[in-house]
Amino acid sequence: MKQVLFLILLLSGFSATSQVLRKRAIKLMGSRFDITIVATDSLSAEHSIDLVIAEVARIENLISDWKADSQISQVNKNAGIAPVRVDPEVVALTERALHLSRITNGAFDISFAAMDRIWKFDGSMTEMPSPEMVKKSVEKVGYQHIVLDRAKSTIFLTRKGMKIGFGALGEGYATDRCRDMMLARGIKAGIVNGSGDMSTWGKQPDGSNWAIGITNPLQNDTVFAVLPIRQSAVVTSGSYEKFVVFNGKRYAHIINPGTGYPATGVSSVTVFGPSAETANGFSTSLMVLGKEAGLKLIRKYPNYSYILITDEGQIFSSRSLGLNKDHL
Structure with a gap:
């Protein structure tokens, strides 16, 4: 449900201290992860990157809905049959996802994994799906049918054919976990970027803030703003690369899990805050809710x-970001 984040990370190559900066890109959770660590020496930085990779892989093996032996796959296999015992960590993640569903009135829903993929954004669609097809595509979607038992540490999907999947929310969770793990180990600065769900901490070796360039969704090879990351996480959802147009109206690849219809009206949403996991939930939800309801929620x-x-x-932004533009 989330577009790959189109942010340009601006790294300084200058170090005014003895700190070193090391970067590595690797495929995890089916996506590209870019890991940047600032440490006192190269060996420590590379070891920290190894630890981050191991932690993301651990989380992936726990919550992936396409790994047959993961706990979430077992939950999905037992939909409508029986509750499945999972780690407390998985219960807590699911609980937070359900909270996002409630506060967004279902604009965010991890049971979207059961949705029929009737919309194609590869250029092959020539007409709108029928209302009947759209309605049928979301028959097995509904966060209200996910039952958690914290005391027994179980998850139960009450309807046969239901599925849950964390997708980009899981990537945000993983980046947050890795940031916290690195801080606990005394690594004072770095970035873990899971295909655009980005958790940062500390500053660059020269003492400057990490900074990002925000892509212009109407001309996505240009940047319209460069902002320092003062809060520790940033996530963008966008519809400007994957969409279809019917009767002059643009339909985004981000689907409303409640209606089965694509999001309309919003090209991109960037959210900054303390948690990449929560920022991801908000960015996706604002795309689905649209301008008025989305802004009402995030405020x-x-x-x-x-x-x-x-x-x-049109650009709408928090006053704290100090953007002067009101239109691209």
């Missing part, structure tokens, strides 16, 4: 800042 959470860009190029 209830002052720990999270936002940049929302409509299909017409």
Whole structure:
């Protein structure tokens, strides 16, 4: 449900201290992870990157819905049959996902994994799916049918054919976990970027803030703003590469799990805040909710800042970000 984040990370090559910066890219959770570590020496930095990779792989083996032996796959196999015991960590993640579903009125829903993929964004669609097809595509979607038992540490999907999948929310969770793990080990600066779900901490070796360039969704080979990352996480959802147009209206690849219809009206949403996991849930939800309902939601959470860009190029952003532009 989430577009790969189109952010340009701006790294300084200068170090005013004895610290070194090391980077590595690797495929994890089916996506590209870019890991940047600042440490006192190369050996320590490379070892820290190894630890981050191991932690992401551990989480992937726990929650992946395409690995047959994962706990989430077992939950899905037992939909409508019986509760499945999972690690408390998985229960807690699911509980937070359900909270996101409730506060967004279902705009975010991990049971979207059961949705029929009737929309194609590869250029092959020539007409809108029928209303009957759309309705049928979401028959097995519904977070209300996910039952958690914290005391027994179980998850039960009450309807046959239901599935849950964490997707990019899981990537955000993994990046947050790795950041916290590195801080606990005394690594004072770095970035873990899981295909755009980005958790950062500390500063660059020269003492400057990490900074990102925000892509212009109307001209996605250009950057319209460069911002320092003062809060520790940033996530972008966008519809400007994968969409279809019917009768002059643009339909994004991000699908409303409640209706089965693609999101319309918003080209991209960037959310800054303390948690990449939560920022991911918000960015996806704002795409689905649209400008008015989306802004109403995110403004209830002052720990999270936002940049929302409509299909017409209008920019809405938190005052704290200091953006002067109101239109691209």
